[in-house]
Amino acid sequence: MSQLIQILNQLDTHHLYHGQLSIDSFSLVDEKSYYVKLTDIKPIYAQHRTLEPSKDLDDQITYKRYQPPQEHSSIKSDVFAMGIIFHQLLTEKLPEKIKIINNQPVWNPLTKLQDENDEKMKKLLKSMMLLDNSKRISVQQLAEKKFLSIxxxxxxxxxxxxxxxxxxxxxxxxxxxxxxxxxxxxxxxxxxxxxxxxxxxxxxxxxxxxxxxxxxxxxxxxxxxxxxxxxxxxxxxxxxxxxxxxxxxxxxxxxxxxxxxxxxxxxxxxxxxxxxxxxxxxxxxxxxxxxxxxxxxxxxxxxxxxxxxxxxxxxxxxxxxxxx
The missing domain is CATH 1.10.238 (Recoverin; domain 1)
Structure with a gap:
């Protein structure tokens, strides 16, 4: 997790964002190591160049499961996506889908984390997956979380x-x-x-x-x-x-x-x-x-x-x- 935060921090430091993060955006450097790298970098370049969007419907459906509803892509939406990735790493499952009731999104992202005993991690995930991006934890705050350290x-x-x-x-x-x-x-x-x-x-x-x-x-x-x-x-x-x-x-x-x-x-x-x-x-x-x-x-x-x-x-x- 610490390496994923480092990647997010690097993007933020250079005033960049990804916008389509999913667990498939990352890979290990090799099969025998724990070193993680961001391999899906096309969305970053697409922000500055006119690139043909992916025609693969499965790809579009996948990354949208990691995006907050009714929100433009930004480093804040990347934090949201990273929260879902963390959830997936901990439970091997995606959080429950966001429901729209009376035109308002309703969501409890921690439903599948009932067996997770670490309250700090639950609190962190909740702060990353807040639907209100003005209240969502920032990349800088994530980088300061010592319990995520290597x-x-x-x-x-x-x-x-x-x-x-x-x-x-x-x-x-x-x-x-x-x-x-x-x-x-x-x-x-x-x-x-x-x-x-x-x-x-x-x-x-x-x-x-x-x-x-x-x-x-x-x-x-x-x-x-x-x-x-x-x-x-x-x-x-x-x-x-x-x-x-x-x-x-x-x-x-x-x-x-x-x-x-x-x-x-x-x-x-x-x-x-x-x-x-x-x-x-x-x-x-x-x-x-x-x-x-x-x-x-x-x-x-x-x-x-x-x-x-x-x-x-x-x-x-x-x-x-x-x-x-």
């Missing part, structure tokens, strides 16, 4: 920890190349992972404490939405931060990236050709022309893993493909 998603935090733990040890050369390849060939995933890092880095330290993430998982209660850290954990927080492993933004990006899809023959050859020198070899100097690096550190690293500090295409592939 820090409450135990499964997602555990996935981060697993990927950090399973990430192989990298030398400086491998880190430089991987970061370049991720930004070049996995642009969307790169943006999402960087946004996740910024959310997790609550103190703006530019690194994460692994022990603190582990403590979140330990203390998370799957039956509650709100995350609370116990008093013992709070007392030990400073010790954890001092003694625990730290993860930089670049290391986090590498750990969470899909290296199997990235380190293919095609991408490696393209990367090599982009970075090679006039002699067809990789060197610290040729890499530094395309990537901002610590050149002295890279020179020292290349002298350890290559002959005369230059790497051939086959050596390059061998060095990088062991990171899959």
């Amino acid at each position: 820090l409450n998603n135990k499964d997602l935090i555990q996935e981060f920890l697993d990927k950090i733990s399973n990430c192989p040890s990298l030398n400086y050369f491998q880190k430089v190349i991987l970061n370049f390849m991720i930004s070049k060939f996995q642009t969307q995933e790169c943006k999402i992972i960087k946004q996740l890092f910024q959310i997790l880095d609550e103190n703006n330290e530019n690194f994460l404490h692994v022990n603190q993430l582990e403590q979140i998982c330990k203390n998370s209660n799957e039956n509650k939405v709100e995350f609370k850290i116990d008093s013992k954990a709070a007392n030990n927080k400073n010790d954890q931060q001092k003694n625990g492993k730290k993860i930089s933004d670049n290391d986090f990006l590498i750990a969470l990236s899909n290296r199997d899809k990235l380190l293919t023959e095609e991408y490696l050859e393209t990367t090599y050709n982009l970075l090679k020198n006039q002699n067809g070899l990789l060197s610290a100097k040729s890499i530094n022309k395309k990537i901002y690096i610590d050149q002295n550190q890279l020179i020292n690293e290349l002298e350890k893993i290559s002959f005369n500090g230059q790497i051939t295409i086959n050596e390059f592939k061998d060095i990088m493909q062991i990171l899959k």
Whole structure:
């Protein structure tokens, strides 16, 4: 849910809205991840260009189930639609349909949420699905709801920890190349992972404490939405931060990236050709022309893993493909 709010917040920040949001507007980056992206972006572009409307009647019926009646599309109607999406995620059902009685819409959106014990979530959904948009919660207010934070998603935090733990040890050369390849060939995933890092880095330290993430998982209660850290954990927080492993933004990006899809023959050859020198070899100097690096550190690293500090295409592939 926190990622969906982030998407809505990004639209609002750029003075945009979608207008046709439904649960089908979003998808996972890949089948093995929890990272969500907005894939249906045509309605956003349609606001600024003359695009042919969808002729698929099913599509029109679907998104209209998520729209407030008698209301023009706006970021406020997107909030309403997101409320219905949240309802659907919690119950696997859409709310009951809005009835029109004496030309007035009548609706109780929480009828199917009777078994939902979390009163905060009920209150939030009700505020998102108010028919009067002047009273409906704003995107800014949604973004401030701490109990929707990624820090409450135990499964997602555990996935981060697993990927950090399973990430192989990298030398400086491998880190430089991987970061370049991720930004070049996995642009969307790169943006999402960087946004996740910024959310997790609550103190703006530019690194994460692994022990603190582990403590979140330990203390998370799957039956509650709100995350609370116990008093013992709070007392030990400073010790954890001092003694625990730290993860930089670049290391986090590498750990969470899909290296199997990235380190293919095609991408490696393209990367090599982009970075090679006039002699067809990789060197610290040729890499530094395309990537901002610590050149002295890279020179020292290349002298350890290559002959005369230059790497051939086959050596390059061998060095990088062991990171899959």
